[in-house]
Amino acid sequence: MADVRAVLAAADVSTRNELISAHLARLEDRLVQAQSAVESLRELLSRSAHGSAIEYRTVREQPAIGIREAVDRRDVVSWWQGALGELHGFVTARGVRRTGPMGGLFASELLEDERGEALVFVPVDGAARPVGRIEAVVVPGAELAVAVAVHHGPLQTIDLTYGDLGVHAARHEIGVDGPLREFYLRSGLDVAGEHDWVTEVGWPIFRSNG
Template structure:
């Protein structure tokens, strides 16, 4: 019989923590070769080190555990690896854009106000909306998924949107704090609702508005400019931040060409 390694020794061999090995056992990624029935001790073999190394490398590339399971389940992991390669390249592009944005932000002089502010009176409007809880790490993905879900619900009901999609952010979402998002489309007639997509009437409101041109990741200076303008002109923010997406990313390949209207309700 092949030599059995206690979990601590196998941890040293494959450079995975005991905690990680226990988790991978629970998730079905890497089962011990033997578990002692009386003590519950886990034992592994040297031949399992290659699988452990594959898991370690994939985790170092931030591959989700479910994708790792899929990659290791069959003889050909090409599709899973290709999907993750595309994901990594998109993340690299995003980080490169963020570095360029950071450089411009640092070089920007104090007091420069690159946004034009307008005040708008918005009438009440029938809308179809979906509310979801999200985190900073998955915000973009979740917003896109919510828009797709609302669009599908409208299509199934035969109710076309009559304006661009929008996002409302009732909560502050940052790296440490998740929160709610509300995505929606304006519609001409009341939407009857379909599962988590609901129909409602957005109330009339006065908003301070500006337009941001560029990647979504670079929109925060527009928030700051609006907030400063609102305070300087004696207004109060009376509702959550709103973003209206005036360009469709599916039809606008370069994020530098994205156009986003940013609004704060004021009183």
């Protein structure tokens, strides 16, 4: 009602249009949030009663180039998209040979405290000279619980897959401190629509060799 009164009281057309545009932007933002909530609920309804199938995997350390930054959870998707595109452009322009899918490491504080360190990386063959935000990194090896039924679709609904892995690690008392890990088998660099994205998700665990 306050917005309607402000529009009716506007002194000129320009002021009126600015008020309407601002209100429209707020409505569009709410629509995006509502659509994200709808997609999350649809994903929840379509999931198996047992959640994702889980397997264990040993991942060895690998040389890579990456972009690392402390980010807020609410900003992580937009930050991720920018970092992924920047790395892809660097690899393409320099003719660097990739040795595996692009991936990400995300500190557990991102889930627990809403802010933490994030690293997006590209495994590469040999050293590459750092430029700007891009640095040479060694992605550490890890024992992981991996969702065999990888996450399909936008990252806004990936919490459900993480939830399956977290419950599994807690139930079997095998969870350890360490970053959460993602491998982007298909991302916005490969396919046009978000619903065609495919992300493999890993949770750090303890696994004895015996």
